[in-house]
Amino acid sequence: MIPFLILLLAAGPAAPPATDTAAPPPVQRLAAPAGVKAFDTPNDQGKSITLRWSAGDALAQAWLVERTGPEGPKVISTNAAGDIGYLDEDVKDRILYAYRIAAVAGADTVWSGPTPAVSSSPQVFNTARMNILIAMVVFFMLVVYYIETAKKGKNLFVRRIAGLDAVEEAVGRATEMGKPIIYVPGLGSVADLATIASLNILGEVAKKVAQYDSALLVPNRDPIVYTVAREMVKESYAKAGRPDAFKQDSVFFVTDQQFAFAAAVDGLMVREKPATNFFLGMFWAESLILAETGAQTGAIQIAGTDQVFQLPFFITACDYTLIGEELYAASAYLSREPLLLGSLKAQDYGKLLILVVVVVGSVLLLLSKVPAFSVFSHIAGFFNIN
Amino acid sequence: MHVSHSLLTWVAAILTIGIFSFLWKDNPFYKFCEHLFVGVSIGYGIAVTWYNGVYPDLVTPLFRQGKPLYIIPLVLGLCYFCRFIPRVSWLIRFPMAFTIGWGMGVAIPANFQTSIVKQIQGTLLTPAIFARWDVLLWAIISFVGVICTVFYFFFSREHKGALRLASQTGVVYLMVGFGASFGYTVMARMSLLIGRLQFILRDWLGVIK
Numbered sequence: 001m002i003p004f005l006i007l008l009l010a011a012g013p014a015a016p017p018a019t020d021t022a023a024p025p026p027v028q029r030l031a032a033p034a035g036v037k038a039f040d041t042p043n044d045q046g047k048s049i050t051l052r053w054s055a056g057d058a059l060a061q062a063w064l065v066e067r068t069g070p071e072g073p074k075v076i077s078t079n080a081a082g083d084i085g086y087l088d089e090d091v092k093d094r095i096l097y098a099y100r101i102a103a104v105a106g107a108d109t110v111w112s113g114p115t116p117a118v119s120s121s122p123q124v125f126n127t128a129r130m131n132i133l134i135a136m137v138v139f140f141m142l143v144v145y146y147i148e149t150a151k152k153g154k155n156l157f158v159r160r161i162a163g164l165d166a167v168e169e170a171v172g173r174a175t176e177m178g179k180p181i182i183y184v185p186g187l188g189s190v191a192d193l194a195t196i197a198s199l200n201i202l203g204e205v206a207k208k209v210a211q212y213d214s215a216l217l218v219p220n221r222d223p224i225v226y227t228v229a230r231e232m233v234k235e236s237y238a239k240a241g242r243p244d245a246f247k248q249d250s251v252f253f254v255t256d257q258q259f260a261f262a263a264a265v266d267g268l269m270v271r272e273k274p275a276t277n278f279f280l281g282m283f284w285a286e287s288l289i290l291a292e293t294g295a296q297t298g299a300i301q302i303a304g305t306d307q308v309f310q311l312p313f314f315i316t317a318c319d320y321t322l323i324g325e326e327l328y329a330a331s332a333y334l335s336r337e338p339l340l341l342g343s344l345k346a347q348d349y350g351k352l353l354i355l356v357v358v359v360v361g362s363v364l365l366l367l368s369k370v371p372a373f374s375v376f377s378h379i380a381g382f383f384n385i386n
Numbered sequence: 387m388h389v390s391h392s393l394l395t396w397v398a399a400i401l402t403i404g405i406f407s408f409l410w411k412d413n414p415f416y417k418f419c420e421h422l423f424v425g426v427s428i429g430y431g432i433a434v435t436w437y438n439g440v441y442p443d444l445v446t447p448l449f450r451q452g453k454p455l456y457i458i459p460l461v462l463g464l465c466y467f468c469r470f471i472p473r474v475s476w477l478i479r480f481p482m483a484f485t486i487g488w489g490m491g492v493a494i495p496a497n498f499q500t501s502i503v504k505q506i507q508g509t510l511l512t513p514a515i516f517a518r519w520d521v522l523l524w525a526i527i528s529f530v531g532v533i534c535t536v537f538y539f540f541f542s543r544e545h546k547g548a549l550r551l552a553s554q555t556g557v558v559y560l561m562v563g564f565g566a567s568f569g570y571t572v573m574a575r576m577s578l579l580i581g582r583l584q585f586i587l588r589d590w591l592g593v594i595k
Contacts (some may be wrong), residue, residue, distance in 0.1 A: 132498045158541050191489030193497065224485055227466065227478065257427030263405065263420045270412040285575070312568035323560065325539040333541075348542040354502065355536055362511035362529065369513040383507050 030059045030108045033084075033101045038115040043129075046093045046122035051086040053101050053112070060103035068114065069097045093120050131382055139350045146349070147342030156341045163302055163320035164333050170300045171208045174275035180215035181205070182274045184265060184290065185229055186281020186305065187221045187258060193328065194306045195225055198281035199232055200331030200340070205278065206236035210245055218251040219268060221261045226253040262286035266293045279303040279318070280327060283310045291317035304330065388592030399590040402582060505532065531559040 033053040041048040051065060065077040065086050077086050091097055096117035103110050150156055174181045183202055188195040202218065209216045218233060220226035230251040237246035254264045266289065269277065277294040279287070280303065287303075287310040294301050295317050303314035304322025314321045322330055328347065332340035361379055368376035390396065404419030444463075448456035462484055468477040509532045515525040537549060538556035545553045587594045 129495075129499070132495055132503060135498055135502065136495065157543075159544050161541070189489070190485055191493050193493055196486070196490070223466075224482070227469070228482055228486070231478075231482070255424045255427045256431045257423075260423045260427035263408075264424050266408065267412065267417065267420045288575075308563070309567050309571050312564040312571070315564060316568070329541050345542060348540055351536050351540060354506065355533060358506055358509050358529075358532065361506070362509075365510060365512045369516075377513075380512065383503070383510060385507055385510065385512060 030103055030105045030110050032110045032112045033060070033063065033103050034112075036099065036101050036112045036115055038097070038099045038118045040118060040120045041087065043123055043126040046120050047089060047091060049088045049091050049097060049099075049118055049120050051088065051099055051101070051115075053084050055081075055084055055103075059105045061106070062104040064102040064104060064109070066100045066102070066111075067091075067097055068099070069095060073100075091120050093122065095119055128384060131384070138353065139346065142346035142349055142353075143343055146345040147339055150338035150342035150345070156345050158329070158333055158341065158344060161322070161326055161329065161333055163304065163322045163326065164330050166300070166302060166320050167205060167334060168208065170276040170278075170302060171205065171212050171214060173300060174209075174214045175212040177275045179275035180217050180272055181209060181276045181278070182265070182269060182272070182294075182299075183216060183218045183278040184281070185218065185220065185225055186279075186283055187261065187286065188225075188282025189222050190224045190228060192282045194280075194282045195222075197328045197331060198304075199225070199228055201278075201280055201327075201334065202229060203232045203236045204331060204334040206233040207240045210237045210240035210242045213242075213245065215247075216250050217268065217272065217274070219254045219261070219265050220252065221254060221256055221258070223253055223256070226251065258284065258286055259289075262289045265290055269294050269297050269299070273297055274299050277301045279305075279314065280322065280330075281305065283307055283314075288313040288317060294318075390590050390592065395590050399586055402586060530555070535559050 033055060036051070036053040038049055038051050041050045053063075061081055063079040063081070063083070064075050065079065065088075066073055067076045067088060068074075069091070076088065076090065079086060088097075088099075096119050098114045098117045100114050101112045146156070171181065183205060185198040185202055186192070186195050190196065190199075206216060216233065218229050220229055233251050234243075234246050237243050254261050269290075270293065274294075274297065277290075277299045279290055279294075279301065283290075283305050284307065287305070287307075291301060291303060291314055301318035302320045302322070303318040304327040305311060305314065306324045306327060308324075311321065311323055325347075329344050332344040361383065364373075364376040364379055367373040368379070390399075401419050401422070404415045405423070407413055407419075408416045444456055444460060447453040448460060462481040465477045465481045468474045509529055511525055511529055515522045534552045534556035536556070537552040538545075538560065540549070540553070543549055584594070
């Protein structure tokens with residue numbers, strides 16, 4: 001459908017024949033700017049008035065913007081000839097202001113009439129983000145539906161993810177070798193989705209570590225992530241029936257400075273010689289420093305992040321890499337808990353829905369080029385496409 | 387050769403060499419630099435947190451300007467210290483729940499806006515793509531890439547048949563993207579290395595200009 005439409009529309013209508021429009025240019029005088037409009041800037045937090053006008057003629061070399069408020073008239077901006085708009089962010093809410101625009105050419109200045117008085121105010125609802133509200137409502141409905149489905153005991157299929165199949169093997173290897181496992185939950189804060197996904201995986205890894213009676217080391221960069229990680233590991237040991245095996249010092253805070261943290265974890269890997277390293281969460285420039293040092297110590301390395309610029313480093317230096325969304329799917333895959341599986345299913349069908357929106361939206365937008373279907377051009381507004 | 391006479395430059399240069407010595411192997415010099423780095427960074431971090439966060443955002447409004455609502459973040463913050471007292475350590479769950487809830491509330495709509503809506507905007511085929519042939523070509527490449535890459539991240543079906551073809555095409559797109567990103571980032575890292583080498587050879591030893 002889409003290839004056909006593209007071919008059809010790419011041909012386009014024939015260009016109109018060129019006409020000879022050579023005529024003597026009319027004598028022009030500097031005219032005042034036309035259609036001056038001042039209005040409260042929509043969808044903002046107030047303290048802002050937007051001005052728009054159209055050029056009366058092509059002679060204007062600059063525009064002057066004058067504001068009249070409680071402090072009297074004042075020129076607040078000089079715009080270049082092509083700049084026919086102004087955002088006045090030096091106003092107070094619920095105070096009336098009037099504006100005039102002047103066209104300037106050399107020594108000539110021609111003022112427009114004043115606009116009706118206007119005031120700014122904040123908007124509670126940002127209508128430009130209606131699409132996000134709709135998407136979130138649909139997505140959360142999917143999440144609730146699939147969680148309820150999973151709770152009823154329906155088997156929800158999840159395809160094999162190679163990196164996650166290796167977790168069991170990696171923990172087993174550490175047990176056999178009598179060496180610890182290092183788990184770095186990234187350098188992000190608890191507000192980052194990748195960090196939250198990583199903490200969920202940490203819970204599952206800690207459970208396996210407790211079952212196998214291996215040693216786990218969790219260095220942290222963020223104090224709040226550290227607190228959450230510590231609680232999750234403690235809880236996992238309790239769930240595995242081995243609360244006594246949890247060591248207080250196994251989850252620890254290092255420093256919140258990026259490269260100092262990298263230096264400390266490098267030192268830890270070289271000295272402890274871990275059997276397995278997990279680097280799951282948010283990583284920045286330290287990703288290769290950590291992964292390369294870990295590779296040199298001979299550890300199995302499982303990494304995952306949604307940071308596109310760091311993924312190549314993990315792919316080159318680690319044995320298994322969870323790419324973006326795979327990281328989010330990991331905790332559901334490992335635990336098979338209905339709540340997480342339901343969320344994963346909802347994410348999947350949410351993605352399918354997005355693809356349907358993209359394909360159908362593209363078809364309708366392409367059709368809007370045909371006059372009979374021009375009504376579809378309004379779809380562009382819904383997606384905020386200019 | 388004009389060796390620097392500045393004590394601070396000497397200290398910085400010796401510590402830089404100490405960190406670089408890790409390239410040879412782990413050694414006491416590196417251990418000293420690593421521990422100094424971590425210690426200094428924590429001390430610095432505490433000072434920054436106090437002067438840029440706690441003092442202007444909590445102490446000043448609560449105690450100097452008398453804004454009583456700021457007692458809520460103060461109490462939530464103090465709850466973090468409850469973990470040192472086993473009897474009331476459960477209180478730490480309140481600030482954690484608040485922080486995670488706030489984090490999710492902020493992160494989910496922001497991710498919808500930046501990751502999903504922007505991606506849809508960039509992928510949709512509009513009549514504007516017919517403006518030039520190269521725009522049309524890139525729009526189609528991008529459209530196919532997005533569809534196939536999303537299929538790679540579809541976990542609810544085994545990747546067989548048409549889905550396998552789409553997901554493998556998606557993997558090709560991913561790897562091309564990662565390759566480009568790898569080259570770009572390595573170049574940025576090289577510039578960081580050059581900066582450090584310039585410091586040693588120019589600012590410290592003075593062997594280059």
